[in-house]
Amino acid sequence: MQLDEVIDEFHQALNQFAKGDPEPVKAILACFLDIEHWQAKVGGGDKLSPFDLRVTSIYRLEGDTRALVHRHADPITTTQAPDAGLRK
Numbered sequence: 001m002q003l004d005e006v007i008d009e010f011h012q013a014l015n016q017f018a019k020g021d022p023e024p025v026k027a028i029l030a031c032f033l034d035i036e037h038w039q040a041k042v043g044g045g046d047k048l049s050p051f052d053l054r055v056t057s058i059y060r061l062e063g064d065t066r067a068l069v070h071r072h073a074d075p076i077t078t079t080q081a082p083d084a085g086l087r088k
Contacts, residue, residue: 028061029058035055
């Protein structure tokens with residue numbers, strides 16, 4: 001997904017909640033938190049095994065594009081409810 005597509009989706013989501021018109025901000029850094037779904041052959045086997053990664057990616061503005069400057073991923077080892085991270 002290209003940066004302009006991400007911005008368009010952000011605007012659509014914001015309009016669904018706020019019915020507003022966000023003002024674009026030109027930030028130097030952008031941070032994305034994602035769940036990636038993968039399949040790979042593990043341990044020399046022939047069968048593809050699915051697994052999920054929790055990923056943090058940091059991008060830096062370089063001219064009129066963004067460059068990936070940091071990526072960290074770790075496996076999600078336990079299933080959690082969608083609201084598990086919310087304080088009650």
